[in-house]
Amino acid sequence: MDPLSVIGLIIGFAAIIGGSVMEGGSPGFLLNGPAFVIVLGGTLGAILLQTPPQLFWQGLKMTAWIFSPPKLDLEREISKVVRWSVMARKEGLLGLENEIDREKDVFVRKGLQLLVDGNETEVIREALELEMMAREQHSMSAARVFEAMGGYAPTLGILGAVLGLIQVMQNLTDPGRLGQGIAIAFVATIYGVGMANLVFLPIANKLKTHVKTLGLGQELMLEGILAIAEGENPHNVELKLRGFLA
Secondary structure: OHHHHHHHHHHHHHHHHHHHHHHHHHHOHHHHHOOOOOOHHHHHHHHHHHHHHHHHHHHHOOOOHHHHOOOHHHHHHHHHHHHHHHHHHHOOOHHHHHHHHHHHHHHHHHHHHHHOOOOHHHHHHHHHHHHHHHHHHHHHHHHHHHHHHHHHHHHHHHHHHHHHHHHHHHOOOOHHHHHHHHHHHHHHHHHHHHHHHHHHHHHHHHHHHHHHHHHHHHHHHHHHHHHOOOOOOHHHHHHHHHHHHH
């Protein structure tokens, strides 16, 4: 559980509502159904039009990382690589064959398989770096779904404001409907800017941070597997990989 995400959401919305109350307003004036539909519905429609289905669903799945980020224990990963290095020196690379099935991560299994098959260091590096690049690009593109929503939301807020003002202009002779039109105009702008800066853009940036963190773990594994392939001393392997802890 990531408490900062929960605290951040609470503080962000509490600041907006609390500030309006301090200025003499009522929290109820921020509740406006038409403005909410215009901004959120319009933003969702735009992002569905822009994004391929696979990336959209991947982005939705990654939202779980906001409150439950992927766990990456670099100390444990280093210990694992050092253990493999000791096994390789004692039993040869084929001694790592049983470790392949024990690994859940496809990236690590691929690296071990390349290692056990006796491939050259450069072959292993090229294959794993290609996999790393493809994974990171796909995950980053999924995270940018929310970045794009953060760009559309304020614009849809302005659109909602224009629609509200049009309603005002059409009902100048009916004072009873002027208030509703003005409310939609201003609240839609608040929704658009607020959703972008309090929800969508922070989510996108946090997801991109987690993607980079996972990439760091893969890079650690890559360097460890290459060190084993080159027959480095397990102690030197550990010293090299501990640089990632910085």
